[in-house]
Amino acid sequence: MTTAERPRLAVVGAGPAGLAGALAAAARGVQVTLVDAADQPGGQFYRQPAPGLGARRPQALHHQWRTFERLRDGLERHRAAGLITHLADHHVWCVEREPGSGALSVHALRGPAQEQGVTVRADAVLLATGGYERVLPFPGWTLPGVVTAGGAQAMLKGGLALPGRTAVVAGTGPLLLPVATGLAAAGVRVAALVESADPAALLPRARALAARPGKLAEGAGYAARLLRYGVRVLPRHTVLEAHGTDRLEAVTLASLGRNGRTRPGSARRIACDTLAVGHGMLPHTDLAGTLGCTLSGTDVRVDDEQRTDVPGVWAAGETTGVGGAALALAEGHIAGRSVAARLGGTAPDPRRWAAAARARARQRAFFAALDAVYAPPAAWADAVPDDTVVCRCEEVTAGAVRTAAGPLGASDPRAVKLLTRAGMGWCQGRVCAPAVAALTGCPLVPERRPFARPVPLGVLAALPEPPPG
Ligand SMILES: Cc1cc2nc3c(=O)[nH]c(=O)nc-3n(C[C@H](O)[C@H](O)[C@H](O)COP(=O)(O)OP(=O)(O)OC[C@H]3O[C@@H](n4cnc5c(N)ncnc54)[C@H](O)[C@@H]3O)c2cc1C
Numbered sequence: 332m333t334t335a336e337r338p339r340l341a342v343v344g345a346g347p348a349g350l351a352g353a354l355a356a357a358a359r360g361v362q363v364t365l366v367d368a369a370d371q372p373g374g375q376f377y378r379q380p381a382p383g384l385g386a387r388r389p390q391a392l393h394h395q396w397r398t399f400e401r402l403r404d405g406l407e408r409h410r411a412a413g414l415i416t417h418l419a420d421h422h423v424w425c426v427e428r429e430p431g432s433g434a435l436s437v438h439a440l441r442g443p444a445q446e447q448g449v450t451v452r453a454d455a456v457l458l459a460t461g462g463y464e465r466v467l468p469f470p471g472w473t474l475p476g477v478v479t480a481g482g483a484q485a486m487l488k489g490g491l492a493l494p495g496r497t498a499v500v501a502g503t504g505p506l507l508l509p510v511a512t513g514l515a516a517a518g519v520r521v522a523a524l525v526e527s528a529d530p531a532a533l534l535p536r537a538r539a540l541a542a543r544p545g546k547l548a549e550g551a552g553y554a555a556r557l558l559r560y561g562v563r564v565l566p567r568h569t570v571l572e573a574h575g576t577d578r579l580e581a582v583t584l585a586s587l588g589r590n591g592r593t594r595p596g597s598a599r600r601i602a603c604d605t606l607a608v609g610h611g612m613l614p615h616t617d618l619a620g621t622l623g624c625t626l627s628g629t630d631v632r633v634d635d636e637q638r639t640d641v642p643g644v645w646a647a648g649e650t651t652g653v654g655g656a657a658l659a660l661a662e663g664h665i666a667g668r669s670v671a672a673r674l675g676g677t678a679p680d681p682r683r684w685a686a687a688a689r690a691r692a693r694q695r696a697f698f699a700a701l702d703a704v705y706a707p708p709a710a711w712a713d714a715v716p717d718d719t720v721v722c723r724c725e726e727v728t729a730g731a732v733r734t735a736a737g738p739l740g741a742s743d744p745r746a747v748k749l750l751t752r753a754g755m756g757w758c759q760g761r762v763c764a765p766a767v768a769a770l771t772g773c774p775l776v777p778e779r780r781p782f783a784r785p786v787p788l789g790v791l792a793a794l795p796e797p798p799p800g
Pocket of ligand 1: 464659
């Protein structure tokens with residue numbers, strides 16, 4: 332089969348899910364274009380140091396490096412064979428169906444300036460755009476020195492830079508463990524790991540957890556490293572406030588009661604120049620939303636083959652629900668095989684990916700058990716003072732959001748946005764949406780936008796006219 336005759340798949344995202352999907356499809360004769368915003372493959376989990384930094388042992392900052400080597404070598408092999416084209420540093424702003432032909436167009440902006448438009452045409456699209464961190468506001472969270480937990484890790488893995496000398500790692504979720512141990516191993520003094528959940532709540536879920544002994548061993552490894560680096564672990568604690576004038580100088584912590592509220596008299600202050608704070612992840616669903624894919628809560632809904640309910644569109648990895656790199660790999664593999672069979676005109680035989688399907692089921696059960704435990708404190712929104720900025724793009728305070736939802740009668744985040752401008756700025760609500768939803772008592776519903784990111788007018792003007800009719 333020549334290149335022109337092969338069915339075409341565009342994969343958006345070169346993290347574990349996208350890489351696994353691209354390799355599985357290419358190995359079965361599909362012509363793949365892998366489009367990714369980062370300048371190197373790997374996604375969040377296998378984030379690479381910038382090449383200019385000349386890192387001699389990038390694997391020192393990673394675990395499961397062998398898996399990445401296998402993916403990276405597979406990508407190289409398929410690239411050399413002309414089966415995969417990797418478009419790095421391409422930011423996809425929209426995927427749409429071409430009127431008439433039924434093909435899918437993936438529109439991207441190339442390069443750091445993001446001013447040059449590129450369109451990839453394909454018969455099918457695999458959305459593997461991953462997730463992003465949930466950020467919750469508290470007094471002082473906008474001070475320099477307060478970063479997201481993943482942001483601190485990205486500085487380390489991608490920039491080989493330390494965010495500071497003394498850090499507190501706080502919030503909730505398993506991500507705090509690699510962040511705290513990674514910072515400590517790199518020489519940062521980690522003064523405390525502050526986890527709002529109660530790890531004892533994992534015990535009733537022991538069966539689902541025990542089904543993944545590898546993950547339990549990983550957890551035990553983190554516990555041993557925290558001990559070795561002398562990191563104080565404070566479960567059922569939360570950050571009340573970050574202090575400083577020009578930058579972070581200290582944080583106040585407090586312990587949490589069973590009702591999710593802070594215990595009176597438990598507040599204590601810890602000096603630090605870095606607060607790495609994260610409250611779990613949310614899936615990236617912008618592109619799926621534009622295409623009209625049905626969401627299930629905040630996740631893209633998929634069937635057993637990882638197909639969305641929009642013909643020709645598959646999704647895998649954290650965009651379908653947050654569940655870690657191993658789940659992303661299994662889902663990507665299944666999606667790639669399904670795409671190859673479907674584009675080849677045959678119904679796939681799920682027995683061929685039975686091992687990946689079993690891994691997917693185990694990982695989903697494991698992360699469902701974790702999810703039930705690692706959630707922000709029940710009453711966190713009540714503790715946000717009125718003068719705390721919630722939407723930092725538009726500088727909207729918690730008080731303004733409460734006024735919109737109370738006396739002004741806004742009954743959903745969209746109405747709050749129209750009244751206050753919360754969510755109207757550069758990030759388009761990606762950062763403040765969870766906080767606005769919690770402050771107004773509304774469920775968090777991802778917004779559907781025509782564009783996933785800002786697009787220069789010149790790029791829009793240069794798009795070809797759709798055929799008449
Ligand atoms: C900040 C952060 C840190 C993490 N750290 C850890 C950790 O230490 N340990 C751990 O076990 N798990 C960690 N995770 C979770 C882990 O990274 C994920 O489980 C795993 O990477 C999911 O794989 P994925 O392929 O679904 O998504 P990702 O690895 O997130 O890959 C998604 C890819 O899609 C690309 N992309 C997204 N949108 C677009 C677009 N519009 N246009 C073009 N490209 C796009 C991104 O550039 C990225 O390369 C972290 C997650 C995050 C968000």
